[in-house]
Amino acid sequence: MTTYRFQDSEQQVPIGKIICLARTYKEHAREMNAMVTEDPLLFLKPTSSIIFNKGMIIIPKRSQCLHHEVEMGIILGQKGKNIRVEDAMDHVLGYLVALDITARDIQSMAKKNGWPWAIAKGFDTFAPISDAVLKNKVPDPMDLDLNLKINGIVTQQANTSQMIYTVERIISFISEIMTLEPGDLILTGTPEGVGEIKEGDRLEAHLGSLCSLTVDVKRE
Known part of the structure; x- marks a missing residue:
């Protein structure tokens, strides 16, 4: 069972389902030629995609094009269903910075053919996460700088205040669809600047001064 790593805490919290959001920053939606929607768009990643700080992203043999997406993650601490917006923060345990790695070539083909694209998001090592803060x-959480450097060069930079949906709205909406449970992780979407990563790259992600994550990339 995989558990979170917390800064300044010995809590042992198993990682639950990973619920991801798409198109939560307008500029990213624009760069992907995608429409912003009234309600958040959701997809899931398996817990087997998780790796931690100093881990290694593996480019699978099935893909020739991986993209990086830096995101703020929300860890849930209480079970809830149909959570009211005004009660949503009571269900939060902590935060972290994460990368949603995407096999863009596989995703593009799936979209073109109208297929699901779980494969593009679900490979092992495709969900690197930092140590968490309580x-x-x-x-x-709606005023945190979010950035990613690749080989020392900034590729993504934004502030969570630019998100279309608030943390409270996100939690409330998801809880209308599925019961949220302690240990569930919500990845809140990525800002503009997504791009390809290659073997030998080093990725450094930051959520303000709170969380940092460093991972390297190699081929399978």
């Missing part, structure tokens, strides 16, 4: 360390 909620009380984060005064305002």
Whole structure:
């Protein structure tokens, strides 16, 4: 059973389902030629995709084009269904910075043919996450700088205030669809600047001064 790694805490919290959002930053939706929707768009990643700080992203043999997507992650601490917006923060345990790795060539073909694209998001190592911080360390999750460097060069940079949906709205909406449980992880979507990663790259992601994540890339 895979558990979160917390800063300044010995809590052993198993990682539950990984619920991801798409098109939560307008500029990213624009760069992907995609429409912004009234409700968040959701997809899932398996827990077997998780790797931690200093881990290795593996480019699978089935893909020739992986893309990076840096995101803020929300860890749930309480079970909830049909959670009211005003109660949503009571269900948060902590936050982290994550990468949603995508096999873009596989995803593009799936979209073109109207197929599901779980394969493009679900390979092992496709969900690197940092050590987490507890909620009380984060005064305002909607005002955090989010950035990614590849080989020392900034490729993605934004602030969570630019998100279309608030943390409270995201939690409330997801809980209308599925019961949220302790240990569930919500990846809140990526800003503009997504691009390809290659063997030998080093990725460094930051969520303000709270969380950092460094991973390398190699081929299978």
